[in-house]
Amino acid sequence: MSQSSTLFPASVAGTRSTSRHGGAPLLVIGAGPKAVALAVKSSVLRAVGFDVPEIVALERDRTAANWLAGRGWTNGRQRLGTLPEKDLGFPYDCTTWGESHDPVTGEIAQRMAGFSWASHLQDRGLYARWIDRSRPQPSHREWADYLEWAADRSGLRTVIGEVRAAELRGGDWALTVDDGTDRFAVHGAGLLVSGPGPAAGVLPADGARVLDTAGFWKMAVEGFPDWAETVVVVGAGETAGTIVRELALGQDRKVTVVAPRATLYSRGESPFENRYYSDPTGWAGLSETDRQEFIRRTDRAVFSQEVQSDLALTTNVSWEPGRVVGTRPADGQVAVEIAYGEQHRLHRADLVVDATGGDPLWFTGLLGPLAEDALRAALGGAVTRERIERSIDSSLAVPGLPAPLHLPNLAALAQGPGFPNLSSLGLLSDRVLARYVPDVHADDTAVAEARSGSRTTARAGAPGSHHLDTSGAAQR
Known part of the structure; x- marks a missing residue:
């Protein structure tokens, strides 16, 4: 070259x-x-x-x-x-x-x-x-x-x-x-x-208690600190899925996933969904609403079936519906403010990872x-x-x-x-x-x-x- x-x-x-x-x-x-x-x-x-x-x-x-x-x-x-x-x-x-x-x-x-x-x-x-x-x-x-x-x-x-x-x-x-x-x-x-x-999340990363995707993988390569026993992961796409898998299975940490929908959905993987990925013939003929729903259901804010299968082997993962609107220090932890509908609630964790992607x-x-x-x-x-x-x-x-x-x-x-x-x-x-x-x-x-x-x-x-x-x- x-x-x-x-x-x-x-x-x-x-x-x-x-x-x-x-x-x-x-x-x-x-x-x-x-x-x-x-x-x-x-x-x-x-x-x-x-x-x-x-x-x-x-x-x-x-x-x-x-x-x-x-x-x-x-x-x-x-x-x-x-x-x-x-x-x-x-x-x-x-x-x-x-x-x-x-x-x-x-x-x-x-x-x-x-x-x-x-x-x-x-x-x-x-x-x-x-x-x-x-x-x-x-x-x-x-x-x-x-x-x-x-x-x-x-x-x-x-x-x-x-x-x-x-x-x-x-x-x-x-x-x-x-x-x-x-x-x-x-x-x-x-x-x-x-x-x-560049990784662009919804939270300002401080490199210590609140990490973006790059900061998380840097910490994963260098070695996870013992104090990070509980972790909040923000996001529900494949970037978040790999981070959750590493935390729960690779590092044996307790993980709470904050996702915008009611649960952690898996990616559609039948021949009917896969066909549009391999051959988009007829894709433009679908209504825009159907195309957006298809993408949302099969590729955005979903975990792959492989990640879902791996996470089924552990009890370390839970989830909360909503969107993270802010964080603040709280007695050696991080208080994560989550908005869901008209409600706002706080969730405390040792570490927060913003995995909402680029x-x-x-x-x-x-x-x-x-x-x-x-x-x-x-x-x-x-x-x-x-x-x-x-x-x-x-x-x-x-x-x-x-x-x-x-x-x-x-x-x-x-x-x-x-x-x-x-x-x-x-x-x-x-x-x-x-x-x-x-x-x-x-x-x-x-x-x-x-x-x-x-x-x-x-x-x-x-x-x-x-x-x-x-x-x-x-x-x-």
């Missing part, structure tokens, strides 16, 4: 690209599963002749950092909540790029299978052992190993540094990156925002004035979560911007519930990359056609018609 101060398309004499990216890369903030899935699909598509952008990840840490201990989201030992077979290529339906009988679609699927979870285990000599152990869920650390393996094999290029700003420049994105010693610009034809962003609009703080104005104009008003969620198009982008801004984490309502999570990474990469290829239309209403003429022209355009320019780095 290469690092660079500047990225830009190189001119190639005698070639004419018919792409919508002009040889410039697609930039991804964060080198996590979505970036790796895009890199894998991009490398496969370019190998069979499609002129799709190369993927360049902007990462402040390392590939799959959020899946490793010490990065603020896990201790690495937690088990993956999604089946590992739902890997970087899932669902392996390549008809975005041609008819089902077109040989190219079969070749794409076959090449993608070389990046599967099973292929990773076979390459590591672990496949038979995994099968003999009844295919257990991998730990987050094992999943990170898979992502790093695939990133290396696909040639994902990563620029190490913190993205400080994102601005629109002449129909492209220009990102300002800080690597700790210098600031430099990285340019691309499109921008995809991945990852949860802010899905965190990226807006990076936008420069031109980008912010363009996004506001595209949305027809103030930049709100509701406006963005309703606007997302089939490429998982906000329509109407000079350069694509892909926001899969906000695409559930408009495009399907699997895009914000790990449920359909292969379909996500198809939807995004098809945006940059003429005559390919990736949506859930018709099978897209990748015309043979387009592929022939794309081959003439030569994958690799752009490069990393390291001259800026040499001049620092």
Whole structure:
């Protein structure tokens, strides 16, 4: 993998690209599963002749950092909540790029299978052992190993540094990156925002008695203090579920979960719910009310069935309905104020963990004035979560911007519930990359056609018609 101060398309004499990216890369903030899935699909598509952008990840840490201990989201030992077979290529339906009988679609699927979870285990000599152990869920650390393996094999290029700003420049994105010693610009034809962003809870964390998600996992890695015998966990999503499991089973602490609804619901996991995650065909035809209820019931403020099954083994977990509206010190403990309906009550605990997750609009703080104005104009008003969620198009982008801004984490309502999570990474990469290829239309209403003429022209355009320019780095 290469690092660079500047990225830009190189001119190639005698070639004419018919792409919508002009040889410039697609930039991804964060080198996590979505970036790796895009890199894998991009490398496969370019190998069979499609002129799709190369993927360049902007990462402040390392590939799959959020899946490793010490990065603020896990201790690495937690088990993956999604089946590992739902890997970087899932669902392996390549008809975005041609008819089902077109040989190219079969070749794409076959090449993608070389990046599967099973292929990773076979390459590591672990496949038979995994099968003999009844295919257990991998730990987050094992999943990170898979992502790093695939990133290396696909040639994902990563620029190490913190993205400080994102601005629109002449129909492209220009990102300002800080690597700790210098600031430099990285340019691309499109921008995809991945990852949860910084933990943003409802309570101000003090790093001692009131912790955010990052503070909790830091404490879990360093060792839990003996005084923290009773813990209140705020939140009822998967982030909260893994924290509750670690506290109750891993640390043998008494845990009270404060959830906004009457009880701790489990995620729907029947073939009927799962089908919309793997194949959102018909999703847009549902009423918005039904789509919101589906997401609420299966993905938001619910624990996975695996977490629920684990918690059934302990009596250490209880719950209280309501919302936490504040905390205050109380004789060496924390008094947690909980509002439920018209009632307010106090619950005391040694420790409080705010596990309500990240802010899905965190990226807006990076936008420069031109980008912010363009996004506001595209949305027809103030930049709100509701406006963005309703606007997302089939490429998982906000329509109407000079350069694509892909926001899969906000695409559930408009495009399907699997895009914000790990449920359909292969379909996500198809939807995004098809945006940059003429005559390919990736949506859930018709099978897209990748015309043979387009592929022939794309081959003439030569994958690799752009490069990393390291001259800026040499001049620092």
